[in-house]
Amino acid sequence: AQKITQTQPGMFVQEKEAVTLDCTYDTSDPSYGLFWYKQPSSGEMIFLIYQGSYDQQNATEGRYSLNFQKARKSANLVISASQLGDSAMYFCAMREGSGSRLTFGEGTQLTVNP
Amino acid sequence: ETGVTQTPRHLVMGMTNKKSLKCEQHLGHNAMYWYKQSAKKPLELMFVYNFKEQTENNSVPSRFSPECPNSSHLFLHLHTLQPEDSALYLCASSQAGRTSGDNEQFFGPGTRLTVL
Numbered sequence: 001a002q003k004i005t006q007t008q009p010g011m012f013v014q015e016k017e018a019v020t021l022d023c024t025y026d027t028s029d030p031s032y033g034l035f036w037y038k039q040p041s042s043g044e045m046i047f048l049i050y051q052g053s054y055d056q057q058n059a060t061e062g063r064y065s066l067n068f069q070k071a072r073k074s075a076n077l078v079i080s081a082s083q084l085g086d087s088a089m090y091f092c093a094m095r096e097g098s099g100s101r102l103t104f105g106e107g108t109q110l111t112v113n114p
Numbered sequence: 115e116t117g118v119t120q121t122p123r124h125l126v127m128g129m130t131n132k133k134s135l136k137c138e139q140h141l142g143h144n145a146m147y148w149y150k151q152s153a154k155k156p157l158e159l160m161f162v163y164n165f166k167e168q169t170e171n172n173s174v175p176s177r178f179s180p181e182c183p184n185s186s187h188l189f190l191h192l193h194t195l196q197p198e199d200s201a202l203y204l205c206a207s208s209q210a211g212r213t214s215g216d217n218e219q220f221f222g223p224g225t226r227l228t229v230l
Binding site for chain 2: 035042044046047091102103
């Protein structure tokens, strides 16, 4: 079974609107971390936000927030007030246990329209 | 230089060539990684080094040979590659050993490799 599933190959959003990018995960380890990365066309992977499995609060970083629903094993990324520069591929990733290995999803291509 | 750098940014090579990719991190991290990103596929972890020791080889063919001379530098030596090896090769680093917190991986800009 896939450990990270991103069901939206592509998403479109109007500038200044909010958008939610979906991510579900599968693990039996009670300790894990969830990450979101942004990859512009230049190729570099940019870390956006992190959620630990024991964190009580949903993570937020500026315009990014993570809608963490542990029972449903989902960790959706919410981008508020979209900007044209947000157009990029977005990857959800998971680290299980205390290891450093990350498992990535297939990504969602976000396009922000003016 | 700050962060994680990779050279070259683009590489075109024939199947009989030998080339090397270089990664350097300026973050004081002790773990480094090589990933392969092919079109329309998730990132695939290739190798992991912790404190210069290889701790993971994700069933990578022997035509890819990593080298980690110190905790700041990571190389990927390439020889007799196949066209299907064409991809974006990303290097990353992190601070391994932290038992809590985000411990995110910081990525370089990647090397776009084309094998003819």
